[in-house]
Amino acid sequence: MNIGKNRLNYADLNRFLKYWIQSEIDMFNKYIHIEMEEDIPEDVLFNGILRKADSYQQQRNKPVLSIWYEEQTLKLTAWSPDKRWRNVDGETGSFQGEYDALRAVERRMELEQTLKENYDDEKILNEIRELNEQLEQLQEELNFTIAECI
Structure with a gap:
């Protein structure tokens, strides 16, 4: 999935990441790319994100979550x-x-x-x-x- 250009601010992205991390199900099959107009301050983007407390009880098929940023694109993937x-x-x-x-x-x-x-x-x-x-x-x-x- 490619969200492309959007009007999401850092707080919106932070909320989305928290929701994705805490979700008990896989939200997408391969990846999500979110294009950004400017670099993302990591301290704001990842504010309050540590790890899922009840990770032992997850029902996800892909519990390994990967987040990286390159070429003004935030990239999210999930892996088994x-x-x-x-x-x-x-x-x-x-x-x-x-x-x-x-x-x-x-x-x-x-x-x-x-x-x-x-x-x-x-x-x-x-x-x-x-x-x-x-x-x-x-x-x-x-x-x-x-x-x-x-």
């Missing part, structure tokens, strides 16, 4: 973690590693919250350490960086 795709060089890939990393980050955040209530629980601390090691390995293997906001 195990779906294979081919890049311009003919190499195949999937988002399974990134999906696993996001799930690990989500689990770690849950454990850190539990740890605040159960200070110094060795079992929780060990699981957090294991998740951190898993995340480091995924970042190294797949050549990406996990940036977290506090």
Whole structure:
């Protein structure tokens, strides 16, 4: 789908992104392109967007959401973690590693919250350490960086 030129302001786009992220169903099959007249300030566009809190209960077939901006076009895509795709060089890939990393980050955040209530629980601390090691390995293997906001 291509929305093309429009009169959506940044607040409208922010609301749309929040709706898309929180939707329990896949809203489109392939992608949405939204043409912009000027560059988008990321802090405004992504204001209040962190991650879906109940991501374990989603009914989406494509839970990996990708948002990027190039050539004055905001591009949104959704992927199944195990779906294979081919890049311009003919190499195949999937988002399974990134999906696993996001799930690990989500689990770690849950454990850190539990740890605040159960200070110094060795079992929780060990699981957090294991998740951190898993995340480091995924970042190294797949050549990406996990940036977290506090």
